[in-house]
Amino acid sequence: MxxxxxxxxxxxxxxxxxxxxxxxxxxxxxLLAMIATFxxxxxxxxxxxxxxxxxxxxxxxxxxxxxxxxxxxxxxxxDLSIGFAASLHGILITGLVVHDKLPIPLAVVIVIALGAxxxxxxxxxxxxxxxxxxxxxxxxGTILTGLAFAYSAGVxxxxxxxxxxxxxxxxxxxxxxxxxxxxxxVVLGGLWLLVERTPLGQEIQxxxxxxxxxxxxxxxxxxxxxxxxxxSGMCAALxxxxxxxxxxxxxxSAADSYLLTAFAAVFLGSATLxxxxxxxxxxxxxxxIIAFGFNxxxxxxxxxxxxxxLQGAILIIAVGMASLGRSLAER
Amino acid sequence: xxxxxxxxxDIAKAFGGTQALKGVSxxxxxxxxxxxxxxxxxxxxxxIRILAGLNHPDAGRVEIDGQGREIGTPxxxxxxxxxFIHQELAFVPGxxxxxxxxxxxxxxxxxxxxxxxxxxxxxxxxxxxVGISAPxxxxxxxxxxxxxxxxxxxxxxxxxxxxxxxxxxxxxxxASEAExxxxxxxxxxxxxxxxxxxxHRLDEILSLCTRVSVFRDGRSVAELAGDALNRPALVxxxxxxxxxxxxxxxxxxxxxxxxxxxxxxxxxxxxHGVSLQLHAGEVLGIGGLVGAGRTELARLLFGADRPDSxxxxxxxxxxxxxxxAAAVQAGLGLVPExxxxxxxxxxxxxxxxxxxxxxxxxxxxxxxxxxxxxARTSMAGEMIRSLSIKAQSASTPVGRLSGGNxxxxxxxxxxxxxxxxxxxxxxxxxxxxGARAEIHRLIRQQAEAGMxxxxxxxxxxxxxxxxxxxxxxxEGRIVRxxxxxxxxxxxxxxxxxxxxEAVMEDHPA
Numbered sequence: 001m002x003x004x005x006x007x008x009x010x011x012x013x014x015x016x017x018x019x020x021x022x023x024x025x026x027x028x029x030x031l032l033a034m035i036a037t038f039x040x041x042x043x044x045x046x047x048x049x050x051x052x053x054x055x056x057x058x059x060x061x062x063x064x065x066x067x068x069x070x071x072x073x074x075x076x077x078x079d080l081s082i083g084f085a086a087s088l089h090g091i092l093i094t095g096l097v098v099h100d101k102l103p104i105p106l107a108v109v110i111v112i113a114l115g116a117x118x119x120x121x122x123x124x125x126x127x128x129x130x131x132x133x134x135x136x137x138x139x140x141g142t143i144l145t146g147l148a149f150a151y152s153a154g155v156x157x158x159x160x161x162x163x164x165x166x167x168x169x170x171x172x173x174x175x176x177x178x179x180x181x182x183x184x185x186v187v188l189g190g191l192w193l194l195v196e197r198t199p200l201g202q203e204i205q206x207x208x209x210x211x212x213x214x215x216x217x218x219x220x221x222x223x224x225x226x227x228x229x230x231x232s233g234m235c236a237a238l239x240x241x242x243x244x245x246x247x248x249x250x251x252x253s254a255a256d257s258y259l260l261t262a263f264a265a266v267f268l269g270s271a272t273l274x275x276x277x278x279x280x281x282x283x284x285x286x287x288x289i290i291a292f293g294f295n296x297x298x299x300x301x302x303x304x305x306x307x308x309x310l311q312g313a314i315l316i317i318a319v320g321m322a323s324l325g326r327s328l329a330e331r
Numbered sequence: 332x333x334x335x336x337x338x339x340x341d342i343a344k345a346f347g348g349t350q351a352l353k354g355v356s357x358x359x360x361x362x363x364x365x366x367x368x369x370x371x372x373x374x375x376x377x378x379i380r381i382l383a384g385l386n387h388p389d390a391g392r393v394e395i396d397g398q399g400r401e402i403g404t405p406x407x408x409x410x411x412x413x414x415f416i417h418q419e420l421a422f423v424p425g426x427x428x429x430x431x432x433x434x435x436x437x438x439x440x441x442x443x444x445x446x447x448x449x450x451x452x453x454x455x456x457x458x459x460x461v462g463i464s465a466p467x468x469x470x471x472x473x474x475x476x477x478x479x480x481x482x483x484x485x486x487x488x489x490x491x492x493x494x495x496x497x498x499x500x501x502x503x504x505x506a507s508e509a510e511x512x513x514x515x516x517x518x519x520x521x522x523x524x525x526x527x528x529x530x531h532r533l534d535e536i537l538s539l540c541t542r543v544s545v546f547r548d549g550r551s552v553a554e555l556a557g558d559a560l561n562r563p564a565l566v567x568x569x570x571x572x573x574x575x576x577x578x579x580x581x582x583x584x585x586x587x588x589x590x591x592x593x594x595x596x597x598x599x600x601x602x603h604g605v606s607l608q609l610h611a612g613e614v615l616g617i618g619g620l621v622g623a624g625r626t627e628l629a630r631l632l633f634g635a636d637r638p639d640s641x642x643x644x645x646x647x648x649x650x651x652x653x654x655x656a657a658a659v660q661a662g663l664g665l666v667p668e669x670x671x672x673x674x675x676x677x678x679x680x681x682x683x684x685x686x687x688x689x690x691x692x693x694x695x696x697x698x699x700x701x702x703x704x705x706a707r708t709s710m711a712g713e714m715i716r717s718l719s720i721k722a723q724s725a726s727t728p729v730g731r732l733s734g735g736n737x738x739x740x741x742x743x744x745x746x747x748x749x750x751x752x753x754x755x756x757x758x759x760x761x762x763x764x765g766a767r768a769e770i771h772r773l774i775r776q777q778a779e780a781g782m783x784x785x786x787x788x789x790x791x792x793x794x795x796x797x798x799x800x801x802x803x804x805x806e807g808r809i810v811r812x813x814x815x816x817x818x819x820x821x822x823x824x825x826x827x828x829x830x831x832e833a834v835m836e837d838h839p840a
Contacts (some may be wrong), residue, residue: 018444080744121728169354183437191703196718197701197702198694198700198702199690199691199694199700199702200700201691202683202693202702203687203690205676205679206576206676206679206682206683206687209676209677209678209679210672210676210677212672213667213673213674213676214350214634214656214676214687215654215655215676216635216665216667216673216674217655217659217674217687217688217744218655218656218658218659218660218688219687220654221657228694245587248450275678277678322462326445
C-alpha cells in the first residue's frame with residue numbers, strides 16, 4: 001500500500017487523468033476487448049447475430065434479477081433473498097398453471113404480486129424492525145427455500161406443462177426478438193427511467209448517497225428503502241417465471257445460482273461510468289461481461305469450473321482496479 | 332512551589348488558514364490540580380492534542396522536568412508521564428475490567444504468554460485505591476460511566492502517569508459520582524500526581540483547583556490563583572475585558588406574529604422544559620456552550636427526534652411532526668450542523684443537492700411523473716447566481732466546492748421552498764470570512780422577507796451580529812433571554828456559564 005501511495009504522488013496530471021478514465025470506462029473497455037478477442041480467436045462461431053442473440057437471450061433473466069437487485073443496493077441495502085425467491089416463484093407458477101389450471105396471465109400477476117409482498121416483508125424487517133439487511137434477507141430467503149420444498153413436496157413439477165407457458169420464455173416478438181430480451185429491455189429501461197429521470201428516482205439516489213442527509217432534507221427514507229426491496233422482489237419473481245418457462249419445469253432450487261450472478265453484475269456495474277455508485281446501466285454492462293465471458297469459454301470448450309473461476313476473478317479485478325484507479329486519480 | 336513538572340511556552344498552531352493557537356503558555360507543578368477554562372474555540376482541545384502528541388505545534392516549547400521535549404507521538408507522551416482521559420472514554424465493551432485497564436500497556440509475560448495472574452496482582456492495589464468496586468475479571472458491560480472513568484484513571488496510574496489530563500470529566504456523571512471523582516482527584520494530587528482539569532463548570536473548577544489558566548481566542552490570557560481565583564474573575568477572563576465592537580443587526584424592525592411556539596419541550600438527557608416563541612421576520616439566536624442541548628432542541632422542532640413531553644404550535648395550530656418529512660411539509664427547513672455528513676450528497680451535483688427538497692416542483696406534471704431536468708438546471712443556475720456560489724456549473728459535484736459554497740448549497744435548498752421557519756445550526760462553521768458575511772446577509776434577507784429564522788451558533792460574535800433576540804441554553808435549559816441592546820458577546824458568554832438550577836425560578840415559562 002505504501003508503495004502505491006508514494007508512486008501516486010509522482011503521477012503526472014496526464015497519468016492521473018488516464019487513471020480516472022480507466023476507473024470509469026475500464027469495464028466497458030474490458031467488455032469490448034473481450035468481445036474482440038473472442039471474435040478474432042473464433043471468427044466462425046462467436047461474432048454472429050445468432051450467437052449474440054443467444055447470449056442476450058440467456059443473459060436476460062440474470063439482467064432482470066440483477067436490475068431489481070440494483071434498486072435494493074442503490075438505496076443502500078443488500079437483498080440476498082432474490083435467488084431463493086426466484087426458485088420459489090418458478091415452482092409456484094408451474095404449480096398454479098399445471099395443477100390449479102389457472103390462466104397464465106392471472107398466474108403471472110399472482111406470482112409477481114407475491115414477489116412484491118416478499119420485498120415488502122424484507123423492507124419492513126430492515127426499516128421497522130431494524131435488522132441488518134444481510135441477515136433479514138438471508139433469513140427470508142431461507143424461509144422461502146423451505147416454502148418451495150413444502151409446495152413441491154421435494155418433487156420437481158415437470159409433467160403437463162402447457163405449450164403456452166413454455167412460449168412465455170421461448171416465444172419471439174416482433175422481428176423475431178426473443179420474449180426474454182424484450183422483457184429485459186422493458187424492465188431495465190423502466191428501472192433506468194425511474195432512477196435517473198423521475199423525482200422519485202432522485203429520492204432513491206439520495207437515500208443511497210447519504211441516508212442521514214436525505215432524511216433531514218425531508219425524504220421518507222424508510223418508504224424509499226421498502227420500495228427498493230419491493231422492486232427487487234418483483235424482478236426476482238419475473239426471473240423465476242421466465243426461468244420456469246424456459247426449463248419447462250419447476251424445481252425448488254432452480255434459480256438459486258442467480259444470486260451470485262446478480263451480485264457480480266451489480267458490483268461490476270458499480271465500477272462502470274460512475275465512481276463506485278450502483279446504477280442500472282452499469283448493471284447491464286456488468287451482466288454483459290459475465291454473459292459474454294461464459295459464452296466465449298463455452299465456445300472454446302473450457303471446463304465448467306473455469307467459468308466460475310472467471311466470474312469471481314473478473315469481479316474482483318474489475319472492481320479492484322476501478323477503486324484503485326479512482327483513489328490514485330484523486331490524490 | 333516545587334519545580335514544575337510540565338512547562339509549555341508560547342505554543343502556536345494553525346490548521347489551514349485558521350490560527351487555532353496564537354501563543355499559549357502554562358506550567359503545572361507535581362501534584363497540582365490545575366484548571367483550564369475558556370469558551371468554545373478558545374484553543375483548549377488543540378492544546379491538549381499537542382500535549383498528547385496528536386498534533387505538532389508550529390512554534391513554542393514544551394519542557395518536562397526542566398528538559399526541552401519533542402512529544403511527537405501519543406506513545407512518547409505516555410513515556411514522558413502524561414495520560415489523557417477524553418470525553419469519549421477509551422474502553423472495549425467485550426473485555427474484562429483488567430483487560431481494559433491494561434489496554435495499550437506493555438504486559439508482563441511468562442513463557443511468551445500474557446501473565447494475567449501476575450498483572451492482576453500488580454493492578455489490584457491500584458484498582459482499590461481509585462475505588463473500582465467491580466472484580467477485575469468481570470466484563471465491563473453494564474458498568475456505569477463513572478466506573479469506566481475509574482478504569483481510565485487506573486490505566487493512567489498503571490502507566491505511572493505523573494500528569495493526568497481530564498477533559499470535561501463530570502459532563503456525563505451524576506452529582507454523587509462527581510463527588511467521588513473529586514475525592515479521587517484530590518487523592519491523586521496528595522500522592523504527587525498532577526491533574527490538568529478542563530471543565531465548563533466553574534464551581535467544580537473553583538472547589539478543586541489551586542490554579543486556573545484561562546484561554547481566549549488561542550491565547551492564554553490569565554492565570555488565577557489564591558484570592559484572585561473567584562467566579563467573577565474567571566468569567567471576566569473568559570469573556571475578555573475589552574469586547575470587540577460588533578456591528579449589531581438593525582433591530583428596529585417590527586417583528587410579526589408568533590409563527591412557532593414550544594412549550595416545556597423535554598427530551599432526556601439533553602433538553603429540559605424548553606419554551607420559546609419564534610416570530611415572523613425575526614432572527615432568533617440560540618447561544619450556549621457545545622453540549623448545552625441546542626442541536627437536540629433543533630432536532631425536536633424539526634421532527635428528527637420525538638420529545639418525551641411538551642408541545643409545539645405552528646401557525647397557531649398544534650404541531651407534532653412524526654418525521655423531518657412531515658416538518659418539511661408543514662413548512663420548516665433545517666440546515667444541520669455537520670453539513671458534509673448530514674446535509675449534502677457530496678458525489679452528486681449542485682442541481683441534485685438543491686433539487687432534493689424541491690422535487691414537487693420538478694415533475695412535468697401529476698400524470699407524467701418524469702423529472703423536468705431543464706427546470707432543475709435552471710433552478711440551480713438561478714440559485715448559483717443569487718447566492719453567488721462559486722462553481723463551474725450546476726452539474727459540479729458538491730464535494731468539490733469550498734466549505735462556504737457547500738454551506739450556500741445546503742441553505743439554498745430551502746430558500747426555493749420559502750419555508751415559514753428556517754433553522755440553521757452553526758451556519759458559518761468552517762466558512763471563510765467573505766462567505767460568512769454573504770451567508771449572514773442572506774439570513775437577514777430571509778427574515779426581512781417575513782421568514783422566521785432560528786440560528787444556533789457557538790461562536791460568540793456571530794449571534795450579536797445576526798440576531799434580533801437571543802436565548803441562551805445551559806445544560807438543556809434556557810437560562811436567559813436577551814433582547815435588543817442587551818444582546819452582546821459578553822452577555823451570551825456569561826449566561827452560558829450560569830447554573831440552570833439557580834435560574835430556574837426566574838426563567839419566564
